[in-house]
Amino acid sequence: MSHVFPVRVFYEDTDMAGIVYYANYLRYIERARSDIVEQLGLDQRAMRAEAMVFVVTRVEADYLGTAGFGDRLDVHTTHAPKGAVRWIFDQEVRRGDTVIFRAIVTAVCMTTAGKPQRLPAKLRAKLSNTGT
Structure with a gap:
């Protein structure tokens, strides 16, 4: 599946040099992932109430x-x-056609007690119906 999430850089996102502070790119990609989860019809608050969460376990990032x-x-x-x-x-x-940041992120579904948990059936069904 593919997804595009727009971001506008605010003054608060920048450092003393006037460029986006490096950690904010992680915030931008997190917002995009949260939007994907919502668009797939998953309610993360309801998942948490059922003791299930997504946890990022790996990020491989390149600042370009x-x-x-x-x-x-x-x-x-x-x-x-x-x-x-x-x-x-x-x-x-x-920014336009120019890639300025790239990351590969691994998220794991877990119980709130920290045990691996199968991806929700609703998510597996939606992802399998889209050809991924």
Whole structure:
């Protein structure tokens, strides 16, 4: 599946040099993943009430360029389940056609007690119906 999430760079996102602070790219890609979960019809609050959460266990990131105050960016994400508990996200932050940040993120479905948990059946069904 693929997904595009728009981001506008606010003044608060920048550092003293006037460019996006490096950790904020992780916030941008997190927002995109949260949007994907919502668009797939999953309610993370309800999941948590049932003692199930998604936990990021790995991020491999490359900073390829910079963005500044006022820039309009897009987070492009492709994603697919991997095995019974993992969900892999390949994410790029782009300014126009230029990729300025790239990350591969592994999220694991877990119980709130920290035990691996199968991806929710609703999620597996939706992802299998889209050809991923």
